[in-house]
Amino acid sequence: MTTAPPDTEVGPLLREWRERRRISQLELALRADSSARHISFVETGRSRPSEDMVLRLAEALDVPVRERNALLVMAGYAPRYAQTPLDAPAMSALRESLDRLLTAYEPYPALVVDGVYGVVAANRGIALLLEGVAERLLVPPVNAMRLTLHPEGLAPRIVNLPEWRADLLAQMERQIALVRLPALRELYEEVAAYPVPERPADTDRTDVPEGPGGSGGSASADGRAGGERAAAFALPMRLEHGGRVLSFVSSIATFNTPMDVTVAELAIETFLPADRETAAYLHAHLSP
Numbered sequence: 001m002t003t004a005p006p007d008t009e010v011g012p013l014l015r016e017w018r019e020r021r022r023i024s025q026l027e028l029a030l031r032a033d034s035s036a037r038h039i040s041f042v043e044t045g046r047s048r049p050s051e052d053m054v055l056r057l058a059e060a061l062d063v064p065v066r067e068r069n070a071l072l073v074m075a076g077y078a079p080r081y082a083q084t085p086l087d088a089p090a091m092s093a094l095r096e097s098l099d100r101l102l103t104a105y106e107p108y109p110a111l112v113v114d115g116v117y118g119v120v121a122a123n124r125g126i127a128l129l130l131e132g133v134a135e136r137l138l139v140p141p142v143n144a145m146r147l148t149l150h151p152e153g154l155a156p157r158i159v160n161l162p163e164w165r166a167d168l169l170a171q172m173e174r175q176i177a178l179v180r181l182p183a184l185r186e187l188y189e190e191v192a193a194y195p196v197p198e199r200p201a202d203t204d205r206t207d208v209p210e211g212p213g214g215s216g217g218s219a220s221a222d223g224r225a226g227g228e229r230a231a232a233f234a235l236p237m238r239l240e241h242g243g244r245v246l247s248f249v250s251s252i253a254t255f256n257t258p259m260d261v262t263v264a265e266l267a268i269e270t271f272l273p274a275d276r277e278t279a280a281y282l283h284a285h286l287s288p
Contacts, residue, residue: 010054010074015043017061020177031060051077064178065264066115083261086120094263095121105270107286108279109248115265116183117144117172124286125271129154129241144269145172149191156197159238159245165196167235179265236274246281247274 018028018039025043026036033056041047042057049057054075058068069079084090102110102123109125119142130138134152147153149165158164172188234249248271258264273279 010049010071011043011045013071013074014049014057014061017058017063018043021061023061028057028060032056049075051075055080065258066179066181066261069261070180081259081261081264084263086114086262086266091262098266098268101268107282108273109271109282110269111144112266112268113144114262115179115181116187118142119144119147120266125282128282128285129239129246131241132157143187145187145191149194151195151197154239155194157240159240160236161196163235164237237271242281244277244281246278248272248278249274 018025023031024036025039028034029036029039032039032053034053038047039057042049042053051072054071054077055068058071063071065081066083069081072079086095098112098121102112102121105125106123107125109123109129111122111126112120114120130147133147133154134150137147137150137153145168148158148168149155155161155165169188169192172184172191176184176188236247236249238245238247240246251270251272253268253270255263255266273282
């Protein structure tokens with residue numbers, strides 16, 4: 001593979017990453033087994049870093065894998081990390097492992113998304129929550145942000161939409177700052193421009209009818225269900241479904257030390273019931 005000619009812009013870009021991480025040249029030098037003088041020369045373009053040095057600095061700065069390739073190219077080297085399509089035969093073991101993980105998490109909702117929030121895989125818990133979503137939003141390629149924030153998606157049923165929407169947009173902004181993907185920026189501009197559905201005044205409280213295997217009760221928009229306050233350790237997503245309000249807190253996991261851009265950008269998002277009533281409802285509707 002041919003390499004690109006050296007580009008002095010790699011130095012300022014490395015400095016940008018260092019400043020973003022809020023560490024000094026000396027601290028970076030210690031992390032990368034170098035010297036503050038050499039780091040200074042690299043950042044100002046007076047010294048061209050070796051391929052190994054680029055990789056060490058990127059590791060020390062926790063630069064995303066996609067951006068490590070960009071740094072290498074800017075320094076005149078070939079990209080180090082492949083970007084293998086997820087449907088490639090080489091990814092079959094990964095796909096099978098993801099499917100097993102999602103199935104094991106049932107009845108709780110879980111899904112896998114790529115670097116632009118495209119849904120790679122999802123379990124039955126997610127499918128349950130998508131009832132009522134416009135069919136056109138479910139036509140592949142399905143996008144998790146569109147599903148959540150579109151006025152014909154989940155947005156009208158999210159009781160605390162302003163808070164949940166703000167959290168998702170902030171998450172996207174952080175991702176855009178790390179990975180310079182035009183498609184990600186375009187997606188952000190699209191979903192941020194969606195109108196926010198107005199909720200009727202009588203949604204402050206939602207009656208909870210008796211469900212299979214569950215008892216009656218009530219759930220309210222402040223996170224209480226059946227007299228129990230939803231978990232307060234994280235912002236919950238409170239979603240109207242089947243005449244009740246279900247409450248979830250989400251957790252996102254990524255792969256440790258990925259060696260492929262595709263794998264590095266995969267994220268597994270799981271939704272943990274924030275109260276006993278939500279857990280009971282999911283077990284009643286999705287358990288074997």
